[in-house]
Amino acid sequence: MPRFALKVEYDGAPFAGWQRQAEHPSVQGAIEAALAKLEPGEHTIAAAGRTDAGVHARGQVCHCDLQKDWSPFRLSEALNHHLKPLPVAIVDAAEVEGDWHARFSAMERRYLFRLVSRRAPLTLEAGQVWQVKHDLELAPMQEAARHLIGLHDFTTFRSTMCQAASPVKTLDALDIRELETDWGTEFQFRLRARSFLHNQVRSFVGTLERVGAGAWAPEDVKAALDARDRAACGPVCPPQGLYLVGVGYPDDPFQR
Template sequence: RTDAGVHAEGQVAQLALPDRHDARAVVNALNFHMKPLPVVVLAAAPAPAGWNARFSAVRRRYRYVILNRRPRPALDAGRVWHVAVPLDAEAMGRAAAHLLGRHDFSSFRAAACQAKSPLRTLDRLEVTRHGTRITIVAEARSFLHHQVRNMVGTLRLVGDGSWPASRVADALAARSRAAAGPTAPPDGLCLTGVAYEEPSPLPTPL
């Protein structure tokens, strides 16, 4: 599942069918009936007993894109966070390093989060700049509600000079949502992949 306004390139879903169907026929039928919605099924496969698209996942990867320039987005409208003031991506990267590892991420957790524990292990939080685009890639087994967007909103404060990079560590240690930065808008966030332990039922796209 993703928040409203968030995109997905690597979403995985499962459904129970009353009869066994050819995987290619399932893909073609779903894509036919979902036109003209902006949703396309790339592949399908029978799943083994007990497999779950959500709970069998061992890693999730998200990408967040900030368009950092004064002119507003045109073709990228709705798919980036437009930030007009200059951002220091290197400082954002240094700040991101404070969040790597296993921590209590209460400071970056939405009030509506239903997870039983705020403990999460963040394996990757990488900030890179290519021209006017700043890309933030986050990887973990699982994330809290709004965790990525709250981390990005906090890193933005470092990028524009409002916070020193070290303050991100202080926000994490506070274990309070009030100590971290604002929630970044959903537009720039995209679920780019979900990984499963082998053997996985997921095939290459048909």
């Protein structure tokens, strides 16, 4: 049975998350249903990460096992045909070794969070960013973010429902940029790590937003981290500004 890696882009708004659910639409369910149109029967795919309801992706990666030896181009074209009109697209496909795994072979995950500061309601960007109506200061957020980089116990910044065996993780990067755009002042948070805890990125951004708004000082973020207490976390921001933008592998199957 040939195994294929798929790079997936999706708008998370109409889905209850990546993971298949019996009573709610999911991205996994949509792709498995499309696979069943190509090869009748049950299909189970595995992803690099399970995004929550409302979270988007530009570079999610999953793998599937098929009976037929498809060419990667024909496979992606056929899946995209059967995924219509859902906001899910296979942007690349590659045949991989039988022991290659979208989750366990991954070295890192990269996320982007988009936050827009503007008074007027958003129209074209609605559902794609988190909007706040007040001004934010970039430098204090950047100063606060430096306390989070490195190896830490991130108990404060993970959901109480997180199933990870340990709260200790290494955050390799947390870069924040300010962009003046036609739709407002956009702040982009780019994060990179081998793996993330449940709600870790949204907990980071919600807390850092409080710093940018002047409600917290940068050193308050370090105190929250050191507390190792979920109650010390700032507000968890909404999901619509979060994107899984890439997954890193020792041998990237999409680099030909």
